[in-house]
Amino acid sequence: MPRISRDHNRFREIVKGRVRKEFRKFITHSELLGRKGKHLVAIPVPRIDIPTFRYGDNQGGVGQGEGEPGDEAGAGTGQAGDKSAPHVLEAEVTLDELAEMLGEELQLPRIQPRGREEIEEQHARYNSIRPVGPESLRHFRRTYRRALKRTIASGQYDPDNPVIIPIREDRVYKSWKVTYSPRTNAVVLYLMDVSGSMGQEQKDTVRTEAFWIDTWLQHNYRDVRTRYIVHDADAREVDRDVFYHLKEAGGTKISSAYALTAKILESEYPIFDWNVYIFHFSDGDNWGSGDTEICLDLLKQKLLPHANLFGYGQVESPYGSGQFIHDLSSHFGSAENLITSQIADRDAIYDSIKEFLGKGR
Amino acid sequence: MSLPCKLKTEAERIAEFAREYGLDFYETLFEMTDASGMNELAAYGGFPIRYPHWRYGMEYDRLRKGKTYGLSHIYEMVINNDPCYAYLLETNRLVDHQMVMAHVYGHSDFFKNNVWFSRTNRHMIDRMAQNAGEVSRIIEKQGFERVERFMDAALSLGDLIDPYSVFREPPPETDEDDERRVDIASLKFHTKEYLDSFVNPKERLEEELARIQKELDRHRDLPRKPERDVLHFLIQQAPLKPWQRRLLGILREEAYYFVPQGTTKVMNEGWASYWHIKIMTTKVLADENLTAYADHCSRTLAMPPGSFNPYRVGLAIWLDIEDRWNKGRFGREWEACDDYARRQQWDTGADLGRQKMFEVRRFYNDVTFIDTFFTRELCAEQKLFTTRRDEQPEKEEIEDRDFVAVKKRLLFMLSNMGRPVIEVISNNFENRSELLLRHQHYGIDLDLRYAKETLKNLALIWTRPVHLETSLGGKAKLISHTGKGFEEREIVTDKAVQTTLDA
Numbered sequence A: 001m002p003r004i005s006r007d008h009n010r011f012r013e014i015v016k017g018r019v020r021k022e023f024r025k026f027i028t029h030s031e032l033l034g035r036k037g038k039h040l041v042a043i044p045v046p047r048i049d050i051p052t053f054r055y056g057d058n059q060g061g062v063g064q065g066e067g068e069p070g071d072e073a074g075a076g077t078g079q080a081g082d083k084s085a086p087h088v089l090e091a092e093v094t095l096d097e098l099a100e101m102l103g104e105e106l107q108l109p110r111i112q113p114r115g116r117e118e119i120e121e122q123h124a125r126y127n128s129i130r131p132v133g134p135e136s137l138r139h140f141r142r143t144y145r146r147a148l149k150r151t152i153a154s155g156q157y158d159p160d161n162p163v164i165i166p167i168r169e170d171r172v173y174k175s176w177k178v179t180y181s182p183r184t185n186a187v188v189l190y191l192m193d194v195s196g197s198m199g200q201e202q203k204d205t206v207r208t209e210a211f212w213i214d215t216w217l218q219h220n221y222r223d224v225r226t227r228y229i230v231h232d233a234d235a236r237e238v239d240r241d242v243f244y245h246l247k248e249a250g251g252t253k254i255s256s257a258y259a260l261t262a263k264i265l266e267s268e269y270p271i272f273d274w275n276v277y278i279f280h281f282s283d284g285d286n287w288g289s290g291d292t293e294i295c296l297d298l299l300k301q302k303l304l305p306h307a308n309l310f311g312y313g314q315v316e317s318p319y320g321s322g323q324f325i326h327d328l329s330s331h332f333g334s335a336e337n338l339i340t341s342q343i344a345d346r347d348a349i350y351d352s353i354k355e356f357l358g359k360g361r
Numbered sequence B: 001m002s003l004p005c006k007l008k009t010e011a012e013r014i015a016e017f018a019r020e021y022g023l024d025f026y027e028t029l030f031e032m033t034d035a036s037g038m039n040e041l042a043a044y045g046g047f048p049i050r051y052p053h054w055r056y057g058m059e060y061d062r063l064r065k066g067k068t069y070g071l072s073h074i075y076e077m078v079i080n081n082d083p084c085y086a087y088l089l090e091t092n093r094l095v096d097h098q099m100v101m102a103h104v105y106g107h108s109d110f111f112k113n114n115v116w117f118s119r120t121n122r123h124m125i126d127r128m129a130q131n132a133g134e135v136s137r138i139i140e141k142q143g144f145e146r147v148e149r150f151m152d153a154a155l156s157l158g159d160l161i162d163p164y165s166v167f168r169e170p171p172p173e174t175d176e177d178d179e180r181r182v183d184i185a186s187l188k189f190h191t192k193e194y195l196d197s198f199v200n201p202k203e204r205l206e207e208e209l210a211r212i213q214k215e216l217d218r219h220r221d222l223p224r225k226p227e228r229d230v231l232h233f234l235i236q237q238a239p240l241k242p243w244q245r246r247l248l249g250i251l252r253e254e255a256y257y258f259v260p261q262g263t264t265k266v267m268n269e270g271w272a273s274y275w276h277i278k279i280m281t282t283k284v285l286a287d288e289n290l291t292a293y294a295d296h297c298s299r300t301l302a303m304p305p306g307s308f309n310p311y312r313v314g315l316a317i318w319l320d321i322e323d324r325w326n327k328g329r330f331g332r333e334w335e336a337c338d339d340y341a342r343r344q345q346w347d348t349g350a351d352l353g354r355q356k357m358f359e360v361r362r363f364y365n366d367v368t369f370i371d372t373f374f375t376r377e378l379c380a381e382q383k384l385f386t387t388r389r390d391e392q393p394e395k396e397e398i399e400d401r402d403f404v405a406v407k408k409r410l411l412f413m414l415s416n417m418g419r420p421v422i423e424v425i426s427n428n429f430e431n432r433s434e435l436l437l438r439h440q441h442y443g444i445d446l447d448l449r450y451a452k453e454t455l456k457n458l459a460l461i462w463t464r465p466v467h468l469e470t471s472l473g474g475k476a477k478l479i480s481h482t483g484k485g486f487e488e489r490e491i492v493t494d495k496a497v498q499t500t501l502d503a
Helices: A003-028 A095-106 A140-153 A200-220 A240-245 A254-268 A288-306 A324-332 A346-357 B005-020 B035-043 B054-068 B094-113 B124-142 B144-155 B193-199 B202-219 B230-237 B242-263 B265-284 B287-301 B310-326 B331-336 B340-345 B353-363 B366-373 B376-381 B403-418 B448-462 B494-502
Strands: A034-036 A040-046 A061-064 A088-094 A120-130 A173-182 A185-193 A224-231 A235-238 A274-282 A309-315 A338-343 B028-033 B076-079 B084-089 B384-390 B395-400 B421-429 B434-440 B466-472 B475-481 B486-490
Touching: A003 B035, A003 B054, A061 B395, A061 B403, A095 A200, A185 A200, A185 A254, A200 A224, A200 A240, A200 A274, A200 A309, A200 A346, A224 A240, A224 A254, A235 A254, A254 A274, A254 A288, A288 A309, A288 A324, A309 A324, A309 A346, A324 A338, A338 A346, B005 B028, B005 B094, B005 B265, B028 B035, B028 B094, B035 B054, B035 B076, B035 B084, B076 B094, B084 B094, B094 B265, B094 B287, B094 B353, B124 B144, B124 B242, B144 B242, B144 B448, B230 B242, B230 B421, B242 B265, B242 B403, B265 B287, B265 B310, B265 B353, B265 B366, B287 B310, B310 B353, B310 B366, B310 B376, B353 B366, B366 B403, B376 B403, B384 B403, B395 B403, B421 B466, B434 B448, B448 B466, B448 B475, B448 B486
Parallel strands: A185 A224, A185 A274, A274 A309, A309 A338, B028 B084, B434 B466
Antiparallel strands: A034 A040, A040 A088, A061 B384, A120 A173, A224 A235, B076 B084, B384 B395, B421 B434, B466 B475, B475 B486
């Protein structure tokens, strides 16, 4: 074993320990997370800093370039001498690795897709070679190489006049292989209450939790579609950006969102082809018991039979926590695919994710 | 991996050019390595064998990620040893290798001739390997976790050495002229002279003397003068087990080895850059490689806006020295001249540039180098400025372009290798065997969070409460770690007490 892997492994073990200890912080500090490009996410891994006596931040440095006093000095002002290391190490981790870490940390079971083995998908991939085929698929390089080899081997190769003429036996063609894989596609619907009582903090909580749920499901399915629905007294579908930033006021009619969800599912995601996840976040302050009745009915008739998992997360708002979560659990206490979770504050996200995804559905 | 034949001849050819220019270096051995080997070596500070510690793994992790994502690229690495070892990256082009070789001979010459390097161990490769072996044996006896924990605490104090003590003998362990020496006669029972050797047997007396002496030593206030080599003091005075003492010794030894590299960084990199440019452009560079060379060269010397590159600044100063001494722009007459036009035209044809450069490379370190040769003109030409951290919005902004301010800041950053000066004041603070350190405050506060954590580690090693005298926000403070928790109090000097009484 190379010397360095011993130390490297040790470091990673320690960092892992760190990750474990401080994982809650990771999850609850969404500002630390930024998607980078398509597949990468930057999480600053804490660099393990050996404490020493050192100067505080007010030290200042020396730089070089154009500009007037007061202008920004450009990124990364270095210091001469023994340059102090940055406090965080921006480690680029693929979303998959992140999901692994999450899964390991929360001891999440791998999701069992609903039994639809009969639905298989065919993929054709051009990854093989065969001696016959259409000329349009001829593999020029390999053909040439075979011809060259044959010419040299048979002693016909003339370096001064290197003409290579392929014959029929030299020619090879690209070919494909068909692979079958069970189709396990998933759609996740995020529903959020944007009524007046949901403040920015509540929305941030939802955002963070949605990110981690998203990461985990992406890890488990090849292709995850996400849909976003917001509601106050009315429900409508929005894009991701709006979902996280919308600030609205108004009353709360949860049934509106459930009705819309049911409509989307019915028209676009037939039950036999899709794994369906629905996560609903609200402060639970529904408008009157009449609407709650309608909600329960919609759940029973349409949503629960359709979904792998229906998660209801109740965030606590400055106006307290509503009644809706109790209504749900008293009606569907025994339902396997309905999970309710109280999210008191950002630190509770950790446990909430575990509640939602811990069943491996 | 040894060098291919072609590169071996190259190395010899370039060494010959370097000698022609007057460079004088140790035998320099080049080794070829791949990227991961390079990262590994760099993580270990250039040494193939060092004791196990996770921080090397952390460094490796960082380098590897930097390499993978194209953020950093190590072209060369050279270690101060006799023979001098340097590593070449396998995937580099020939012209890169040539440039690196020329650069390395510059470093090697500097190692051999600069006076600040004159006391370092030139067989450090072997020494580090021995140390690694010793640490491994300690680990076998004491257990990995235990050693690692101690090491982590010790590393926290690992930079508490005195970088300028190279030419000073280590402080004596005991004082000969201590007034508290015990007179052996005072221990004797009074008796008749012929009975003396029976009543007061010699062995017994010596035993007693040693015991009392030891007791006294234990309660003696040390050090006599404030001591900057805190690590040495701890090795001498802290109640350590032998293996712990040995580990601290190893840490201190290795820390001192790296000191001259730290205190001559700007000079050393500038010197090596000067020589690779000189050798490449006058002797080695083939026409077809010009662009590749220029590209590589500009990348090492580039100073991205707002950052400090020792290669660049060092080189600029060296070139300026050469130019000034060639044109006779030094001495009293030059300093006194304030006629701009005349200064511009100034050329006495002194032609002493190269000679002066060799002299400077022998006797200076970064602080004296900047202090002596960093000029107003250079500061303006290099467009240097000082920066300051702005809180709202958080950004680094240009503070000042004034020459005096820039020079001051540079010197501050380079003094004591950019670290705060910490001294041991007493091992018997308030007569309770508690350790008192003092931070010499030069206008910038310590990072309190780090200082506290460091004190905690110090308390672990000292095993009694430890105190640090410093100044925070303009107020003299005493920060303590009692072994259980932190305490912080303001220091009221006697003077202050006096004035309040008078009032």
